[in-house]
Amino acid sequence: MMIEILTGFLLVLGSLLMLLAALGALRMPDLLTRMHATTKAGALGGGMMVLAVAVFFDDGAVTARALAIVVFIILTAPVAAHLIGRAAYFVGIPLWEGTLKDELKNRYDPETHTLASPDDATPEDGDKGGKPDERRRD
Amino acid sequence: MPILDWAVTASFVILSLALVLIFLRLLKGPTLPDRVVALELIASLTVGFIATHAVATRTASFLDVAVVLALTAFLAAVGFARYLEKGGHRDDD
Numbered sequence: 606m607m608i609e610i611l612t613g614f615l616l617v618l619g620s621l622l623m624l625l626a627a628l629g630a631l632r633m634p635d636l637l638t639r640m641h642a643t644t645k646a647g648a649l650g651g652g653m654m655v656l657a658v659a660v661f662f663d664d665g666a667v668t669a670r671a672l673a674i675v676v677f678i679i680l681t682a683p684v685a686a687h688l689i690g691r692a693a694y695f696v697g698i699p700l701w702e703g704t705l706k707d708e709l710k711n712r713y714d715p716e717t718h719t720l721a722s723p724d725d726a727t728p729e730d731g732d733k734g735g736k737p738d739e740r741r742r743d
Numbered sequence: 744m745p746i747l748d749w750a751v752t753a754s755f756v757i758l759s760l761a762l763v764l765i766f767l768r769l770l771k772g773p774t775l776p777d778r779v780v781a782l783e784l785i786a787s788l789t790v791g792f793i794a795t796h797a798v799a800t801r802t803a804s805f806l807d808v809a810v811v812l813a814l815t816a817f818l819a820a821v822g823f824a825r826y827l828e829k830g831g832h833r834d835d836d
Contacts, residue, residue, distance in 0.1 A: 609746055609747040610746060612747060612750070612798060613746055613747050613749070613750025613751070614750070616750050616751065616753075616754040616794075616795060616798065617750050617753050617754050617757070619754070619791060619794075620753075620754035620757040620758045620761070620791060620795070621757060623757070623758060623761045623784075623787070623788055623791055624757050624758075624760060624761040624764070626761070626765075626784055627760075627761035627762070627764040627765040627768075627784060627788070628761075628764055630764070630765055630768045630780065630781060630784060631764045631765070631767055631768050636774065636776050636777055636780065639768075639777065639780055640780055643780055643781075643783065643784045647783075647784050647787045647788075648787070650787070650791065651787040651790050651791055651813075654754070654790070654791040654794040654795065655790065655794050655806075655809065657794060657798065658794045658797050658798060658803070658806060661798050662803050664803065666803075667803045667806060670806045670807070670810065671806060673810065674790070674806070674809055674810055674813055677810075677813055677814070677817075678787070678790075678813060681813070681817040684817075684821075685783060685817055685820035685821065685824075688820065688821055688824035688825075689776055689779055689780060689783075689820060689823065689824045689827075691824070691828070692776065692823075692824040692825070692827035692828040693774070693776035693827065695827070695828055696774075696775075696776065696827050696828075698774050698776055718828070
């Protein structure tokens with residue numbers, strides 16, 4: 606009885622988190638805020654639902670597989686989000702008009718995609734990032 | 744038993760609603776990265792569907808399907824990111 610209550614609780618809570626992620630993806634104004642909604646809530650919701658299966662079957666092999674899925678989701682969700690966000694930033698997706706600060710603006714070399722300080726930065730700012738010939742010039 | 748059946752039905756309904764919402768985002772776009780994010784969430788929603796179905800039918804083997812789906816979803820996201828970063832076509836201009 607206890608196991609069934611816990612399984613049902615985890616299933617409903619996980620699916621509610623997924624609903625929250627989908628709602629965030631639909632309502633948020635730009636790509637980065639949408640990813641902020643989907644990545645975290647989606648990964649947590651998926652992990653909880655797989656955990657519900659582990660609790661329900663109460664068997665070593667099933668629990669091992671379920672834990673493997675949870676670890677895999679927790680490992681890959683941030684990596685995938687970082688890759689997509691980085692690629693989208695290079696493509697030049699529009700940011701929300703309420704965005705206060707874009708710290709990476711003019712700091713990426715458009716050709717090589719390496720990070721460097723802009724040439725018009727103050728000297729103590731400019732000397733922080735690596736050797737001078739690695740810096741961006743245009 | 745009725746508690747668990749109720750919970751399984753409720754999570755199927757909630758997941759279906761989430762699938763409809765994220766499908767609207769997939770249709771609306773407006774850029775390719777938005778659609779990739781929507782596809783990624785659809786994949787993790789499907790993992791949730793599989794988990795719920797495994798509990799509903801009392802079949803633990805469905806977890807293997809969830810493993811494969813989580814793996815391929817990650818690979819698809821990496822592939823799309825690489826395509827975009829190497830200068831692929833974006834469908835908003």
